[in-house]
Amino acid sequence: MAAADGSLFDNPRTFSRRPPAQASRQAKATKRKYQASSEAPPAKRRNETSFLPAKKTSVKETQRTFKGNAQKMFSPKKHSVSTSDRNQEERQCIKTSSLFKNNPDIPELHRPVVKQVQEKVFTSAAFHELGLHPHLISTINTVLKMSSMTSVQKQSIPVLLEGRDALVRSQTGSGKTLAYCIPVVQSLQAMESKIQRSDGPYALVLVPTRELALQSFDTVQKLLKPFTWIVPGVLMGGEKRKSEKARLRKGINILISTPGRLVDHIKSTKNIHFSRLRWLVFDEADRILDLGFEKDITVILNAVNAECQKRQNVLLSATLTEGVTRLADISLHDPVSISVLDKSHDQLNPKDKAVQEVCPPPAGDKLDSFAIPESLKQHVTVVPSKLRLVCLAAFILQKCKFEEDQKMVVFFSSCELVEFHYSLFLQTLLSSSGAPASGQLPSASMRLKFLRLHGGMEQEERTAVFQEFSHSRRGVLLCTDVAARGLDLPQVTWIVQYNAPSSPAEYIHRIGRTARIGCHGSSLLILAPSEAEYVNSLASHKINVSEIKMEDILCVLTRDDCFKGKRWGAQEIRERATVLQTVFEDYVHSSERRVSWAKKALQSFIQAYATYPRELKHIFHVRSLHLGHVAKSFGLRDAPRNLSALTRKKRKAHVKRPDLHKKTQSKHSLAEILRSEYSSGMEADIAKVKKQNAPGEPGGRPLQHSLQPTPCFGRGKTLKWRKTQKGVQRDSKTSQKV
Ligand SMILES: Nc1ncnc2c1ncn2[C@@H]1O[C@H](COP(=O)(O)OP(=O)(O)OP(=O)(O)O)[C@@H](O)[C@H]1O
Numbered sequence: 001m002a003a004a005d006g007s008l009f010d011n012p013r014t015f016s017r018r019p020p021a022q023a024s025r026q027a028k029a030t031k032r033k034y035q036a037s038s039e040a041p042p043a044k045r046r047n048e049t050s051f052l053p054a055k056k057t058s059v060k061e062t063q064r065t066f067k068g069n070a071q072k073m074f075s076p077k078k079h080s081v082s083t084s085d086r087n088q089e090e091r092q093c094i095k096t097s098s099l100f101k102n103n104p105d106i107p108e109l110h111r112p113v114v115k116q117v118q119e120k121v122f123t124s125a126a127f128h129e130l131g132l133h134p135h136l137i138s139t140i141n142t143v144l145k146m147s148s149m150t151s152v153q154k155q156s157i158p159v160l161l162e163g164r165d166a167l168v169r170s171q172t173g174s175g176k177t178l179a180y181c182i183p184v185v186q187s188l189q190a191m192e193s194k195i196q197r198s199d200g201p202y203a204l205v206l207v208p209t210r211e212l213a214l215q216s217f218d219t220v221q222k223l224l225k226p227f228t229w230i231v232p233g234v235l236m237g238g239e240k241r242k243s244e245k246a247r248l249r250k251g252i253n254i255l256i257s258t259p260g261r262l263v264d265h266i267k268s269t270k271n272i273h274f275s276r277l278r279w280l281v282f283d284e285a286d287r288i289l290d291l292g293f294e295k296d297i298t299v300i301l302n303a304v305n306a307e308c309q310k311r312q313n314v315l316l317s318a319t320l321t322e323g324v325t326r327l328a329d330i331s332l333h334d335p336v337s338i339s340v341l342d343k344s345h346d347q348l349n350p351k352d353k354a355v356q357e358v359c360p361p362p363a364g365d366k367l368d369s370f371a372i373p374e375s376l377k378q379h380v381t382v383v384p385s386k387l388r389l390v391c392l393a394a395f396i397l398q399k400c401k402f403e404e405d406q407k408m409v410v411f412f413s414s415c416e417l418v419e420f421h422y423s424l425f426l427q428t429l430l431s432s433s434g435a436p437a438s439g440q441l442p443s444a445s446m447r448l449k450f451l452r453l454h455g456g457m458e459q460e461e462r463t464a465v466f467q468e469f470s471h472s473r474r475g476v477l478l479c480t481d482v483a484a485r486g487l488d489l490p491q492v493t494w495i496v497q498y499n500a501p502s503s504p505a506e507y508i509h510r511i512g513r514t515a516r517i518g519c520h521g522s523s524l525l526i527l528a529p530s531e532a533e534y535v536n537s538l539a540s541h542k543i544n545v546s547e548i549k550m551e552d553i554l555c556v557l558t559r560d561d562c563f564k565g566k567r568w569g570a571q572e573i574r575e576r577a578t579v580l581q582t583v584f585e586d587y588v589h590s591s592e593r594r595v596s597w598a599k600k601a602l603q604s605f606i607q608a609y610a611t612y613p614r615e616l617k618h619i620f621h622v623r624s625l626h627l628g629h630v631a632k633s634f635g636l637r638d639a640p641r642n643l644s645a646l647t648r649k650k651r652k653a654h655v656k657r658p659d660l661h662k663k664t665q666s667k668h669s670l671a672e673i674l675r676s677e678y679s680s681g682m683e684a685d686i687a688k689v690k691k692q693n694a695p696g697e698p699g700g701r702p703l704q705h706s707l708q709p710t711p712c713f714g715r716g717k718t719l720k721w722r723k724t725q726k727g728v729q730r731d732s733k734t735s736q737k738v
Pocket residue numbers: 146147148149150153170171172173174175176177178317318485486487488512516517
């Protein structure tokens with residue numbers, strides 16, 4: 001049914017308001033023009049008043065509320081207007097469909113208040129109480145500038161110094177890295193026969209991402225300052241294999257590696273020997289040992305076990321569960337379980353019980369609850385799909401333009417989404433000169449700085465971005481889950497989850513990039529109205545979020561002088577949101593390539609829904625999405641036709657043959673997900689991503705790889721094996737590339 005306000009996207013299946021015959025005539029005409037100009041078709045049809053309501057907000061209307069640069073940008077020239085100028089002017093009068101009408105109601109969040117699991121971070125115990133080598137103590141005190149231990153260090157270090165295996169769980173940012181690094185260094189420096197470089201690895205530390213490998217290496221290197229005969233080294237994808245081989249040949253005593261790269265060397269390098277191995281550490285163990293890494297871990301354990309039987313095994317994570325250790329075929333010898341949980345908080349109080357009854361766990365599933373830093377304030381906002389993009393942009397402006405020294409990390413579900421939003425924001429919200437260029441938002445500010453990080457980037461750039469953001473006092477990092485685990489990015493004040501994570505554990509790790517080691521931090525989760533129930537799902541894991549109303553985020557748009565209007569209040573906010581949306585749409589529709597790039601991002605967004613696990617499917621399902629509305633959040637004026645066809649086909653198939661539907665869907669998902677595989681940078685067999693265009697330009701980072709399944713840290717957990725001509729390979733339905 002057509003909407004009263006003429007919203008372009010009233011019906012999910014009706015992406016055009018024109019009658020089919022006319023639509024097709026129009027499409028042909030548009031296509032001719034498109035070919036002739038090699039530009040994206042201007043959405044001229046929106047000037048066809050017969051299909052538009054009389055009272056629709058246009059850019060022309062909204063521009064009147066602008067001043068200064070804003071006016072220059074949006075208003076017609078005052079002087080004599082040439083024909084081309086008139087054409088230009090006509091193009092500028094493209095109407096933006098109402099962002100605020102025909103949206104689904106935002107449900108009241110009946111947010112169950114749960115008591116979160118808490119941990120005490122610091123203790124008064126000093127490092128010198130541990131009986132460590134005096135040089136190690138002085139290095140901790142003077143180089144790392146630490147004197148007292150955190151709770152997890154106080155509990156773990158003595159146990160590990162006794163030679164025990166351990167499973168260590170404590171909240172994000174509580175100092176788990178030193179909890180294993182200190183005992184490793186202490187024990188190796190104390191060995192009777194002094195370690196030789198050529199002895200090879202005495203300790204092997206496995207971590208899931210390259211950035212985490214670099215970070216852990218940095219910590220080990222600092223601790224080893226007084227013990228120069230012990231050589232640390234890092235292996236990670238993206239580095240030159242040849243130079244890594246050379247370093248291995250010379251000898252590395254504490255080896256930090258991502259699993260994929262280590263497997264690569266085990267298979268191709270004759271220089272790795274584990275006969276002297278004393279320590280095997282799995283940092284982010286639940287990730288490393290999940291099914292996505294299974295194959296690599298099997299190869300590593302086989303290689304290690306073949307040469308060394310007696311060693312200490314340490315597994316650490318903020319979300320370590322018993323189930324994880326059962327998955328692993330690691331022969332832990334009488335391990336000590338270390339959990340810093342404040343036991344008094346672990347008891348169910350009556351309120352929690354009520355929540356558990358409201359959201360019963362899936363049959364057979366034990367509900368895991370993890371500690372969250374006390375100083376981390378978690379928020380959620382429910383935003384209709386049409387307003388998602390504007391809302392995210394407004395939130396970034398609010399925090400990173402109008403407030404001092406804010407450092408924000410925004411998580412997306414795929415590399416394509418990161419690239420899209422990065423380029424879009426760079427081109428529309430930023431202005432290097434201070435004065436907005438044509439097509440740019442007048443509120444663009446020098447204070448804003450955008451960076452991006454994902455698995456499709458060249459390693460050199462990844463490292464540079466990681467370093468830059470780490471050392472920066474402000475900025476916005478747009479990233480995939482490649483940055484979710486373990487990274488210690490100082491002074492991050494806000495975490496935004498633009499796409500909901502697939503598990504409570506991933507939620508915990510993402511938000512854990514802020515409020516580290518007793519600092520304050522906040523997080524915001526953005527949900528669609530149909531996804532509001534996710535709040536209950538989080539509550540059942542004792543995760544407490546409070547609501548921020550969308551209007552409170554959007555109202556920041558009234559704070560910029562450029563946005564000063566006659567009206568004050570809700571109406572003005574709406575006008576400004578519409579202008580912001582128009583800026584995005586104008587940018588996306590300014591060339592054919594940008595339109596197709598936005599479509600690809602939209603497709604990736606939709607495909608990400610296939611990766612939610614079964615127990616969340618009733619909340620996150622592609623069928624709950626209004627594709628036309630979602631398209632708007634990619635700056636698209638219409639939902640791409642092929643997407644609607646695909647969705648309809650799926651629906652039809654679903655009605656007739658549920659089994660067939662399942663197959664077709666998983667086939668589509670698989671192809672797309674694999675194209676968008678989750679690369680943490682360990683994969684040696686992925687076709688290399690090549691630079692084509694300058695960064696920040698659409699198409700600048702092609703994200704297609706060979707359809708070879710690769711290890712992935714899963715959003716889901718389904719792995720199958722299939723026979724191919726090359727032997728047995730694994731099918732993966734697990735994850736988007738990050
Ligand atoms: N005893 C200490 N005193 C002060 N700061 C510390 C201490 N131990 C660790 N830190 C600092 O705390 C921060 C977080 O430490 P670390 O990265 O090891 O946390 P984590 O528990 O491994 O987090 P995650 O679960 O996210 O991986 C680091 O900046 C580290 O330098």
